[in-house]
Amino acid sequence: MIEVSDLEVRYGTHVAASVPALTVRPGECVAIVGESGSGKSSTLMALLGLAEASGNVTICGVDVLRAGPRELRRLRGSKAALVMQSPQAALPPTTRLGAFMRRALKLHGVRASMEEAMRAVLLDPALLRRYPHEISGGQAQRFAIALAIALGAEVILADEPTSALDVTVQAEVIAVLQRLRAERDLAVLMVSHDLALVSTIADRIVVMKDGQVVGTLTHPYTRQELEAVFGAQG
Numbered sequence: 001m002i003e004v005s006d007l008e009v010r011y012g013t014h015v016a017a018s019v020p021a022l023t024v025r026p027g028e029c030v031a032i033v034g035e036s037g038s039g040k041s042s043t044l045m046a047l048l049g050l051a052e053a054s055g056n057v058t059i060c061g062v063d064v065l066r067a068g069p070r071e072l073r074r075l076r077g078s079k080a081a082l083v084m085q086s087p088q089a090a091l092p093p094t095t096r097l098g099a100f101m102r103r104a105l106k107l108h109g110v111r112a113s114m115e116e117a118m119r120a121v122l123l124d125p126a127l128l129r130r131y132p133h134e135i136s137g138g139q140a141q142r143f144a145i146a147l148a149i150a151l152g153a154e155v156i157l158a159d160e161p162t163s164a165l166d167v168t169v170q171a172e173v174i175a176v177l178q179r180l181r182a183e184r185d186l187a188v189l190m191v192s193h194d195l196a197l198v199s200t201i202a203d204r205i206v207v208m209k210d211g212q213v214v215g216t217l218t219h220p221y222t223r224q225e226l227e228a229v230f231g232a233q234g
């Protein structure tokens, strides 16, 4: 569960994003869309306490902007998972996927079946024996989600999770996210510049421009609404 009110993200005196209100309930997917530089990533980073921000952010009961380092570490490590554009680059190249996941589980004191987490994202558990360079971009993205599942994530924050992938692989990753949020009641907040993609998955679309929220659409969207968003973006 994510609840945001009066959020303002700053870099020095520059206000990069201003979000008056945003809620993502368990089982929901909300997308933030907007052109480059509109403040999408800054918003996402502030939600995990990774940017200078004021206002109120509550994720899984943690008051993020006032939490101490230990509470934030616990939140980021298990309850709220960040899925980035190219997870392959973030994986240590000389560590097999299974060893990496085992280490992460141990670090956070979590006991979970790695095989079950792999199957939940439609990956063959045999891939746990591979090195990062031996899997595809789409598999790496699903591995990042499997890791989140194994660690017991309740919230997934995804920053352009599919923009480095080709269209069919994008669809696989989106299908996995869709299934997980329904089956496991995950709250998914996704940042994307791809309106066509998010309109297939999001319950709500928050449109940002120049650091401001300029509109929110609720599913089902009309063509006119989507066209208006394209206008607001461009």
Ligand SMILES: Nc1ncnc2c1ncn2[C@@H]1O[C@H](COP(=O)(O)OP(=O)(O)OP(=O)(O)O)[C@@H](O)[C@H]1O
Residues within 6 Å of the ligand: 011, 016, 017, 034, 035, 036, 037, 038, 039, 040, 041, 042, 043, 193
């Ligand atoms: N670390 C930083 N220091 C200073 N300014 C930053 C920093 N990160 C982002 N900004 C500025 O904040 C504004 C919002 O950037 P942000 O990355 O949030 O946009 P975005 O919508 O995610 O863009 P993109 O789609 O290109 O990732 C921009 O003006 C950007 O230049």
